[in-house]
Amino acid sequence: GAGVSQSPRYKVAKRGQDVALRCDPISGHVSLFWYQQALGQGPEFLTYFQNEAQLDKSGLPSDRFFAERPEGSVSTLKIQRTQQEDSAVYLCASSLRSPSSSGGSEQYFGPGTRLTVT
């Protein structure tokens, strides 16, 4: 079956531009996560959705970052007025069950979007 897909795979933005990154999770997966991975580092949590509800956005680094999942499937991460420090790989992951029902379910990751801000 299809895995998690993300688009675009690569994005170059000039400082100050807005960008939108898309994630298509595995069909039927309840939970969706966004992570940011800087070069040479492990992924860091940004935000979490259970269906269409954004239940945790504690990892979003500033109010320039916004995420949505309006119909409980596809999600978009938007970054406004991009800065050079936003350059990173943005990873999306989905999980079949919500954690409250099954504990720490394994997450399946997409290939990521590499964002470069010049």
Added chain:
Amino acid sequence: AQKVTQAQTEISVVEKEDVTLDCVYETRDTTYYLFWYKQPPSGELVFLIRRNSFDEQNEISGRYSWNFQKSTSSFNFTITASQVVDSAVYFCALSEAAIYNQGGKLIFGQGTELSVKP
């Protein structure tokens, strides 16, 4: 505090050698989950294993084995008879129970880059 430490930044071995990747974690919870992921050069994180804190049995899957020791807060990963295709960055991750971690977000270590030379 929750934290994952992978002290080995890079490891280089020759094919057919055994190699162990270390992972030490910190958590405030008695119920938690530990994971290993592989990130090949293509960039997509591949799920390898999930363990919960109540199951300390070691696990073997083909050439892979995992040693979970709560007494030392470690969850080490051994590859036996390494192959060139094992070359990748390996991440250890922690997910606390839902009471502290509504979304089941993963806390990653910084990763260990394994290079297997022919």
